[in-house]
Structures are given as C-alpha cells and as structure tokens.
Amino acid sequence: MKLQRYFFGLGFTLFLSAGGWPVSAADQAIRRAPETVSVELKEGSVTPDKASISNAGKVTFKVKNTGTVAHEMVILKTDLPADALIVGEGKVKEEAVGKVIGEIEEFPPNAEKEITLDLSAGRYVLFCNVVESGQTEGHYQKGMRAAFTVGSVSRRKKSS
Numbered sequence: 001m002k003l004q005r006y007f008f009g010l011g012f013t014l015f016l017s018a019g020g021w022p023v024s025a026a027d028q029a030i031r032r033a034p035e036t037v038s039v040e041l042k043e044g045s046v047t048p049d050k051a052s053i054s055n056a057g058k059v060t061f062k063v064k065n066t067g068t069v070a071h072e073m074v075i076l077k078t079d080l081p082a083d084a085l086i087v088g089e090g091k092v093k094e095e096a097v098g099k100v101i102g103e104i105e106e107f108p109p110n111a112e113k114e115i116t117l118d119l120s121a122g123r124y125v126l127f128c129n130v131v132e133s134g135q136t137e138g139h140y141q142k143g144m145r146a147a148f149t150v151g152s153v154s155r156r157k158k159s160s
C-alpha cells in the first residue's frame with residue numbers, strides 16, 4: 001500500500017536524522033565523551049588545564065610531575081574551599097574534610113601517571129599531601145592545591 005510505504009520511508013528518514021538507534025537521556029549521560037584533564041604538579045602548585053567539567057561521569061586525570069621532588073595527587077570531594085582544608089602535622093586530614101575519591105601515590109619528577117574516576121557533580125580539591133622528612137609544613141600548605149568542579153554547581157564566592 002502506498003501510504004504505508006510513505007510512513008515507512010518517513011520513519012526511516014527520522015531514524016537516520018536522529019543519528020541511529022534512539023538512546024535515553026540516561027544512556028547519553030553515561031556515554032558522554034570521556035573527559036581528560038591534564039594536571040601539572042610541581043613545588044608550590046597543582047595546575048589542572050581546566051578548573052571544571054560540565055557533566056558528571058568518567059574523568060581521566062593525566063598527571064605530570066614537572067617538579068624536582070616526588071609528588072602525589074589526591075582527588076577529594078568537599079565543599080570546603082581549596083585553601084581551607086584542615087591540616088595536622090603538615091598533612092591534610094583527608095577523612096575529616098571530605099571524601100577521597102581517588103589518589104595517585106607519590107611518584108618521581110619527570111614521570112606521568114593517570115587515573116580514571118567516575119565523578120558525580122560537586123566540588124573537589126586536587127592536592128598533594130606529601131610532607132618531606134624534617135619539614136613541618138607539607139606540600140599542601142606550600143600551595144599544592146587546586147579547586148575542581150564537576151557539573152553545574154553554583155560558584156562559591158571567592159574569599160578575599
């Protein structure tokens with residue numbers, strides 16, 4: 001029948017213009033392109049190439065130590081500002097200030113490590129929790145920290 005063929009043709013055209021098999025919004029969220037965040041670690045700083053990503057999901061952190069001593073990177077979920085984490089004996093008290101989602105253990109200069117994490121929307125702090133022997137201040141206190149945001153989380157006012 002002519003009309004049936006018309007509808008079949010129309011349906012097929014819509015199918016193609018929609019990009020193939022339809023997927024639910026939830027599936028699309030899971031399948032969003034994997035995010036990659038490059039991070040540079042060195043004495044006094046943690047520098048991600050982006051401070052936020054727009055959607056929750058898998059994130060690969062490619063972390064390079066461009067400093068001259070060993071560093072590590074902790075990914076902590078917390079609502080506290082990056083520079084306001086509680087410190088004891090030079091170290092951030094991780095369990096007291098948030099939830100550790102992942103960690104790249106201490107690794108040497110000129111090396112690169114990566115970690116892939118499934119991050120939910122929210123605020124994070126990326127920091128190094130190394131304390132060199134004989135030092136009272138850890139790398140975190142010396143500036144090795146950066147805020148990182150996932151999803152549409154309202155901006156925190158900058159403390160001045």
Ligand SMILES: [Cu+2]
Nearest residue numbers: 071128130139
């Ligand atoms: Cu460090």
